[in-house]
Amino acid sequence: MPVAPPAIGHVEVTAVRTSSDRAAFMELPYRLHRHLPLWVPPLRGELRALLDPRRNPFFGHAEVRLFLARRRGEVVGRIAAHTNPRFEEHHGCSTGFFGFFDTIDDVTVARALADAAATWLGGHSRPTMLGPVSFTTNDECGLLVDGFDQRPAVMMPYTPAYYPRLLERTGFTTAKDLLAWEFPTxxxxxxxxxxxxxxxxxxxxxxxxxxxxxxxxxxxxxxxxxxxxxxxxxxxxxxxxxxxxxxxxxxxxxxxxxxxxxxxxxxxxxxxxxxxxxxxxxxxxxxxxxxxxxxxxxxxxxxxxxxxxxxxxxxxxxxxxxxxxxxxxxxxxxxxxxxxxxxxxxTTTEASWVLEDNHHVNAATTRVGGRVTKRYRLYSRPVPTR
The missing domain is CATH 3.40.630 (Aminopeptidase)
Incomplete structure (x- = not known):
């Protein structure tokens, strides 16, 4: 397991503005998680396309700001803050989102990242931030909170066990749990x-x-x-x-x-x-x-x-x-x-994800021999608005 550096020194969070910043943003999880035996590294080409405004149509209607956290010049965390007007129009709400959350095991870094995202979203009149969602619920979303002993299925995340603790210590509370069911073929x-x-x-x-x-x-x-x-x-x-x-x-x-x-x-x-x-x-x-x-x-x-x-x-x-x-x-x-x-x-199929309170689907899956093997969590936090 990677060892976090001592929690000393000022944490500086800045917006991603240069090509080198963007490269550092993209490479951080490969450096942080390479020691996790069950982590599945995304293909760099796909990740590059997802973050490219010219190739991802999400940027055509959404606003996105990427942030990096540094301590003594070393990148120690990242986060994205974004709006999604189409989601808000569809659901009749005003919600900001955060995603691409990765950090060393340090609550000071996590808090600095969360505060930077909240400040940006507050400036865009979003009273709540929900995530991690990278960039929509059709992409990877949620933090793993149960099932760390299993490899994630394709297009599902695998996040370190300390991430939920960090978010909860920075003011986030549970918004919704997402279940991964497994049943025989x-x-x-x-x-x-x-x-x-x-x-x-x-x-x-x-x-x-x-x-x-x-x-x-x-x-x-x-x-x-x-x-x-x-x-x-x-x-x-x-x-x-x-x-x-x-x-x-x-x-x-x-x-x-x-x-x-x-x-x-x-x-x-x-x-x-x-x-x-x-x-x-x-x-x-x-x-x-x-x-x-x-x-x-x-x-x-x-x-x-x-x-x-x-x-x-x-x-x-x-x-x-x-x-x-x-x-x-x-x-x-x-x-x-x-x-x-x-x-x-x-021999098996994983159905993921299913909302924890989708009682009809969860009951039906139980009846056909399914069992919950992983649990992911979405978190929310109030955002002070201007």
């Missing part, structure tokens, strides 16, 4: 579930089809529409714009398996969707943050080798339009995804 073999699915579907013309990757753009737009319709009213959800989802879809396309992405239909018309991915977190960890070193595909070779041994899937999202919920379509999609994952040699 044998649901389709359960006689009770298959009988229940047949009974619910009888006479209702419920069907499930897999996506057609030959019509990738059309299918991606359909899933975006179903996502916004089915999940848009959930707490914290930020509806996808067309260009935002298009970028995400193209980013995921190399890893998509058509039988792990399904469309639920009622009378032949789309009414729901389920999106699962092979859990490539182990392969990403093998890449060590990059696919190429000095022009050589060393990380890519390690990634491809580790990818051959994947035995887990991650259910990223599932939803059914409100008018068709509770009719059995959800169960049919669960069973279809279970069989697809099982046929690919995957």
């Amino acid at each position: 044998t649901l389709h073999e359960d006689p009770g579930l298959t009988r229940a699915a047949a009974r619910l579907a009888r006479g209702r013309a419920l069907t499930v089809r897999r996506v057609d990757l030959r019509r990738f753009a059309e299918e991606a737009e359909l899933i975006r529409t179903l996502y916004n319709d089915a999940l848009g009213d959930n707490w914290g959800v930020c509806p996808f714009e067309r260009n935002e989802f298009g970028i995400l879809a193209r980013r995921l396309k190399p890893f998509l398996c058509p039988d792990l992405v399904v469309i639920g239909q009622v009378d032949g018309r789309p009414a729901g969707f389920g999106l699962a991915l092979p859990d490539i977190a182990r392969a990403l960890a093998a890449a060590r943050g990059g696919l190429f070193t000095c022009g050589l595909p060393l990380g890519l070779a390690r990634f491809l080798f580790a990818r051959r041994r994947l035995d887990r899937a991650r259910l990223v999202a599932m939803g059914v339009s409100e008018e068709h919920r509770g009719r059995g379509l959800e169960l049919l999609m669960y069973l279809a995804l279970s069989k697809a994952a099982h046929d690919r040699g995957m």
Whole structure:
């Protein structure tokens, strides 16, 4: 484990303004967390694109300020403060956000970072700050508070155990917990579930089809529409714009398996969707943050080798339009995804994340043999406004 430097010396927090500042902002977690055996380094190219205003459409409607904390010239922490007018318009609120929170184990550094973000958000008339959200709830969000003995699933964070303590000591309180559920890929073999699915579907013309990757753009737009319709009213959800989802879809396309992405239909018309991915977190960890070193595909070779041994899937999202919920379509999609994952040699699926107070989904997942394996937490703090 990395050893924090002594908590002495003035902490200076400054905004990221230069290319060297931006490079330091991006590199800090690789330096801080390289000793954590279960941390999955993000690919530097993807992180660079996420933070690039020219490549990430989030910057087209949001305001973002990145901060670095230094002690005696050494970078010891980072944080981002940002607004999201589309989120506020959708949910009818005025909320500021913080994200990309990384720091040494030092409450003085954490407090200085949080205060800098709060001051900036207060200047933008946001009375509350919520996070970590980097940049939206469609990206990585939350701090890990339970499940430190397990590798995170793809596109889920792994944060040090001391982070919650630091935030709580700087005035943050729990806003919401997010659950990661794990269940076996044998649901389709359960006689009770298959009988229940047949009974619910009888006479209702419920069907499930897999996506057609030959019509990738059309299918991606359909899933975006179903996502916004089915999940848009959930707490914290930020509806996808067309260009935002298009970028995400193209980013995921190399890893998509058509039988792990399904469309639920009622009378032949789309009414729901389920999106699962092979859990490539182990392969990403093998890449060590990059696919190429000095022009050589060393990380890519390690990634491809580790990818051959994947035995887990991650259910990223599932939803059914409100008018068709509770009719059995959800169960049919669960069973279809279970069989697809099982046929690919995957033994478990992680469904993440699910709101702690989404009692319907949590109860249904419990009934099919699921168990909570990880818990993530979002924090909030009042912001003094001018």
